[in-house]
């Protein structure tokens with residue numbers, strides 16, 4: 001339809017038809033038994049609402065979707081939109097987003113999500129609730145796993161790549177679905193890392209550190225935005241006019257659809273900014289929220305609000321028009337069943353191209369934290385594979401709700417395919433007490449497969465350890481210990497697993513730990529006792545193949561952390577791009593007690609941003625700048641020679657950070673501005689050239705204006721954020 005036809009349609013709609021568009025319902029209203037992703041509640045809405053509803057939440061499956069749409073079209077002239085949490089893969093599951101980000105390769109992210117759309121669209125998806133790009137600097141928060149990590153720049157690149165991947169070219173050449181960037185805004189900064197908690201920070205900080213990734217998604221063309229659960233400046237995001245109107249619509253020019261998070265309109269009552277459903281609906285409407293996910297507020301209250309003269313017809317029309325436009329962009333008015341096909345869905349699900357890519361992406365996303373000359377392993381090494389993840393399919397994490405778990409490869413299988421002598425013992429469960437975890441509707445049957453008594457299992461594991469040349473421990477969090485509502489105050493591995501490992505370690509010749517987890521973990525209580533550690537995150541359907549690729553050295557690991565791993569949870573929030581303070585520990589004019597530090601722990605994380613080991617080693621030369629001063633229309637070329645000092649081919653992630661020495665507001669001690677992933681043959685030297693552009697020196701002043709102030713800058717180029725390899729230039 002063209003715009004005129006769409007407008008005609010809008011004007012011909014009854015009020016019930018219009019309000020219906022603003023309501024999103026779950027599968028139970030359409031006769032499916034889908035378990036939802038949030039708290040279930042009886043909505044108390046009249047039948048006309050489901051007759052005219054605009055969209056459906058988390059119902060997938062070509063047959064089901066075609067059937068619901070068909071029944072719907074018998075009663076309505078406006079097709080339904082099917083929206084779902086397709087966050088990092090569909091049937092084929094890719095590594096969790098934090099892991100994908102650790103690959104430092106936006107093109108790879110884009111490809112994963114393009115393949116995701118290829119699987120999900122024929123199975124009924126119109127919109128995915130992704131990418132999630134909340135800057136996440138507090139390891140206690142469970143949802144860090146869904147986020148690319150702690151850095152605005154990395155998150156922005158991820159946002160853009162993800163939108164491009166999901167939405168493709170938006171023509172007939174390939175299936176695409178609309179991306180819904182979330183959670184707008186600042187959800188990653190919940191106080192004390194506690195889920196759904198308050199967020200409060202200056203507009204200055206919010207605008208330059210937390211908003212850029214969402215903005216990047218919108219600049220890349222994301223068609224939808226989801227509000228977050230938290231408050232900002234005392235106003236919940238879903239009713240926050242500064243965020244939704246001033247920033248999103250007026251400053252960024254976003255004209256797509258704005259949806260709430262799950263039940264967030266009604267939660268305005270619990271927040272204490274609305275007296276009842278009616279006021280909640282009013283506030284959300286005033287903020288420009290188009291779709292009410294899973295509450296009766298819009299369904300029941302918008303008509304009375306209009307009748308009372310509190311809400312204009314125009315406001316409703318604007319919201320409805322945005323939704324109709326999205327349906328139109330997706331081609332649903334021409335064909336409500338467009339692109340959906342059971343046959344095609346079957347063909348695409350777990351297609352070998354997608355599986356191969358999932359394996360590749362997993363090899364890129366794992367981060368080798370420690371390697372005391374034990375890895376890579378020879379195929380003839382005698383290996384004991386021990387731990388709750390040894391033969392587990394729980395490798396896809398919390399938000400892979402549509403992942404085909406039956407097709408997840410287990411470590412045991414992958415090890416037996418390659419190593420000549422492998423013996424496996426699960427030995428202990430993920431957790432001894434799961435009673436506090438609660439349910440997460442669509443994620444079920446989490447099971448390590450352990451059997452037998454503790455004593456028997458330990459005895460068997462010790463025997464295997466004595467037999468083996470190398471013990472590989474497969475340990476980690478229980479899947480429900482991270483993700484939504486997965487906040488923790490203790491980030492160590494579950495105690496039963498550590499205890500189990502420590503009882504076996506005295507019998508090992510060499511030990512390797514593979515970690516499976518959503519939170520950045522605290523590993524201080526055992527890391528010195530083992531020879532190697534690899535952070536595998538939740539690596540997805542093909543994770544174990546990728547792990548073996550790395551363990552035998554077919555792939556040289558190149559993943560680098562995009563989040564800090566603290567020494568202890570007491571350091572949280574922790575991130576590299578911090579401000580110096582007036583009493584910086586290393587360089588303060590004061591000494592002794594009165595500097596910014598902890599009495600009982602370093603200030604730095606155990607493993608910081610950008611860190612990761614490879615099988616090769618690399619040396620970095622000095623930085624050479626093409627000039628030491630530059631102005632508005634100029635560039636500086638920063639050159640550095642890097643040398644592979646080993647016999648192994650490998651990839652370096654060469655990272656460039658800037659520091660503004662003195663400005664009108666404080667600036668971080670380092671900020672990532674660019675990076676290059678570079679392949680190096682054994683003993684090869686390459687010259688890497690970065691372009692420093694004036695806009696890299698820009699920041700936000702106290703009046704929230706983006707400015708570049710003249711003065712001195714330090715440029716650092718190295719393998720991670722702790723690099724001290726620097727040069728100085730001046731912006732005039």
Ligand code: BGC
Nearest residue numbers: 037038085129182261262484
């Ligand atoms: C989550 C969102 C998700 C939505 C729909 C909410 O609980 O916060 O990230 O998209 O549910 O499932």
